[in-house]
Amino acid sequence: MKYYIGVDLGGTSVRVAKVSQTGEVVYVSKSDSFADKGPKIVLNNIIEMIKQIPEYAQCSGIGVGIPGPVDTVKGHITLATNLVDFEFFPVAEYLENALDMKVFMDNDANVAGLAEALVGAGKGKAIVYYITHSTGIGGALVANGRVISGRTGYAGEIANIKVTDTDEKINHLITGAAENEASGTAIADRARKDIDPNIVNAKEVFDLFTEGNELAIDLIDDVAYKFAVMMASIAHVVDPHVFVIGGGVTKSADLYFDKVKRNYETLVHPGMHGVEVVLSELDEPGIVGAAMLPMSYGL
């Protein structure tokens, strides 16, 4: 049995784990990530955490999952949103030099998708498309056991796929971007405008939907349509064997998943009907997927 080291680095905390080739987490530790202290302090802390792992030197490689687009070839972040001074810092090289072990990096959605593809809900499928439907929307393409990250790490930035004509510029995303129409945050924002200014989150909108509130039903119908438009655009590019969908909004999956699937079938060729759309299975896809990165590259 081979073992790998996974690092799940976030803006507030970092977790380091030893994971078996079948996805079993046999050791995990957690710490403040010191994200505001700059890359050397952040990485030196991770190096010390890794050295605490029992028999860490016998592991076959290290994988690091990081928020934001990652240049997987050069091993750095191309756009750091909550890790100070991390843009273009040679993260992989720094860790390799300190630990004498091969290091791979990818963004957090991509490693979560890799975990679901290799040992989760997409196991055994050649082309897995993973979508996280949460406060934001993220995606990951795993083809034949390996993440496709793209030229500068922007593969999977499906939040920015245009799903409707509108001139309303909401944030850094383009007008009509999927995330601004159908994410958890968008559901709450749209509900505050259309239903009740006191609504706090998407959960409340799903509660109103369950109570039969017609405005909430219209809103969720529209969200399900636009989410399906995004999925159809993805499918016309990669025609996956399975869509694996995770993230906080899927806690209400029984209220909107069937709507998404019905809309999806109206938005693709008949020959594409019947694709599996399943919920994610893993509790810890981030840390498991990070550890799977070296394995996906043949280590």
Next chain:
Amino acid sequence: MKYYIGVDLGGTSVRVAKVSQTGEVVYVSKSDSFADKGPKIVLNNIIEMIKQIPEYAQCSGIGVGIPGPVDTVKGHITLATNLVDFEFFPVAEYLENALDMKVFMDNDANVAGLAEALVGAGKGKAIVYYITHSTGIGGALVANGRVISGRTGYAGEIANIKVTDTDEKINHLITGAAENEASGTAIADRARKDIDPNIVNAKEVFDLFTEGNELAIDLIDDVAYKFAVMMASIAHVVDPHVFVIGGGVTKSADLYFDKVKRNYETLVHPGMHGVEVVLSELDEPGIVGAAMLPMSYGL
């Protein structure tokens, strides 16, 4: 030097070629495809054509490019539009049994993209996205030297990506599909409606554009925007190192390519700017790409 056999099967004609591993066509023959006579007559003709190739038995494999979505694993067509009775016929198996050689299949846009990725305008790039901008619109994703065809061969059916909100149902594609907004056929159709009912083809619209016709300028501006929306959706899924664009409409590339590129940059994250968008290079991507299929699978 290795050699491969490429078969470019169309609704009216079929071509068979011997192609070197570097993409040089050293022998080619052409015949009626007998597309209306059923798969056995079509394939027996191809088998005889292959047996005429000098030293055909020393070739390393056979690749077949076919119009319509192809199940590359099972080696059959899932939707035959102009090849009678070809749906689900075991094309690859039939040829393998007759010629005792490994046979791979993919659709014509995918093999053209493979040729451009391996020996054409995308040579040396890890992720190549090929688009044919012609009477229709087709696409192909080539990642690390291999075509991604998808679950049932629908990867690359980018003609059907939704690029605008409209209820107008024009044909079998979905409402607002890229092909119905921005293909060569769409340019002519839209110009007949908006400019002059006697317009025959896209070329005439580009001529009017060059003459300064304001309606033609508006139309080409809109086509360039919607083509860019389609490209942006693709890029948010796979973030290619290069877009290679071929097909008849690109004969007018100097009139609309810069518009497409400018629109594209407004529709993606700033970190995605600067992607190469280049014209296809090969004269015969269909036949060369078909021959490259066995090579892309390691033969």
